[in-house]
Amino acid sequence: MQSLLRTIYNDVKPLVGQGKVADYIPALASVDPNQFGIAIYSNTGELFQIGDAEVPFSIQSISKVFSLTLAIKHYGPDMWQRVGREPSGLPFNSLVQLEYENGVPRNPFINAGALVISDMNQSRFASPHYAMSEFVRRISGNPELKTDLKVADSEYEFRHRNAAMAHLMKSNGNFENDVEEVLKSYFANCALRMSCVDLAKAFNFLANKGFCSISNEQVLSEQEARQVNALMATSGMYDEAGSFAFQVGLPGKSGVGGGVVAIVPNRFSVCVWSPALNKVGNSTAGVAALESMTKHIGWSVY
Numbered sequence: 001m002q003s004l005l006r007t008i009y010n011d012v013k014p015l016v017g018q019g020k021v022a023d024y025i026p027a028l029a030s031v032d033p034n035q036f037g038i039a040i041y042s043n044t045g046e047l048f049q050i051g052d053a054e055v056p057f058s059i060q061s062i063s064k065v066f067s068l069t070l071a072i073k074h075y076g077p078d079m080w081q082r083v084g085r086e087p088s089g090l091p092f093n094s095l096v097q098l099e100y101e102n103g104v105p106r107n108p109f110i111n112a113g114a115l116v117i118s119d120m121n122q123s124r125f126a127s128p129h130y131a132m133s134e135f136v137r138r139i140s141g142n143p144e145l146k147t148d149l150k151v152a153d154s155e156y157e158f159r160h161r162n163a164a165m166a167h168l169m170k171s172n173g174n175f176e177n178d179v180e181e182v183l184k185s186y187f188a189n190c191a192l193r194m195s196c197v198d199l200a201k202a203f204n205f206l207a208n209k210g211f212c213s214i215s216n217e218q219v220l221s222e223q224e225a226r227q228v229n230a231l232m233a234t235s236g237m238y239d240e241a242g243s244f245a246f247q248v249g250l251p252g253k254s255g256v257g258g259g260v261v262a263i264v265p266n267r268f269s270v271c272v273w274s275p276a277l278n279k280v281g282n283s284t285a286g287v288a289a290l291e292s293m294t295k296h297i298g299w300s301v302y
């Protein structure tokens with residue numbers, strides 16, 4: 001496995017730094033684009049890593065998987081009346097579909113869907129961000145995880161598009177709580193800082209039939225874990241989920257911080273990170289690394 005990581009590293013090195021670091025908020029625009037790391041955590045408890053795998057970064061949309069997991073644990077199947085399970089075919093922050101689909105977002109990984117999930121968690125927890133970070137600290141085995149308050153504040157300052165989605169959903173009766181409070185929790189979740197090692201470990205339960213071998217707990221049932229993987233496979237990679245399935249063939253979730261997590265069911269979870277993004281907002285070197293990985297291991301879910 002370690003020699004596989006070295007091969008991937010060499011394959012992908014020329015692509016590191018290619019693309020553009022997320023610049024919609026100043027706190028993310030200043031990240032050095034020339035960083036690259038990979039970590040793999042196997043179901044047998046082995047950790048493999050290379051490059052900047054221990055450098056914490058802003059997990060951004062990867063947090064949507066953790067919030068979804070918390071909501072599934074607390075709501076069960078009823079939650080699917082408020083959010084769909086279909087790919088949107090539109091940018092992650094689009095408003096148009098919401099208008100003609102009566103405020104029910106297509107899936108939990110576009111922003112509108114993640115906001116509905118955050119609204120559900122807001123109804124359940126006194127402090128949803130605290131609940132989420134404690135949960136993630138537990139399943140990653142890292143009690144030191146921190147939220148970057150500068151990033152969270154900056155996201156809140158530039159919140160207008162996300163606020164518009166939340167208000168539109170409220171006008172359709174699909175939003176229970178105060179919009180500003182939910183936005184604050186949502187942005188705080190996106191601003192959690194984790195490394196590739198932290199994320200590879202935290203996603204172990206999705207490779208392991210819902211059981212987290214780090215915290216020794218059944219996080220989701222086997223069927224629920226399979227369902228989250230299916231949602232990642234169909235909607236986890238912004239507007240590139242189709243190409244990602246075609247080229248990589250694994251459930252994956254990316255974030256504009258440059259992280260990409262992927263699941264090889266029953267074998268391992270992997271996280272790659274490189275901050276320079278391609279046109280749709282996925283890490284250029286990160287996606288290439290996963291493509292190289294599945295090519296070398298000759299394995300995909302399809």
Ligand code: GLU
Pocket residue numbers: 059060061062092093111155162187190254255256257
């Ligand atoms: N915090 C970001 C937003 O709501 C999420 C960006 C992402 O997709 O990673 O716009």
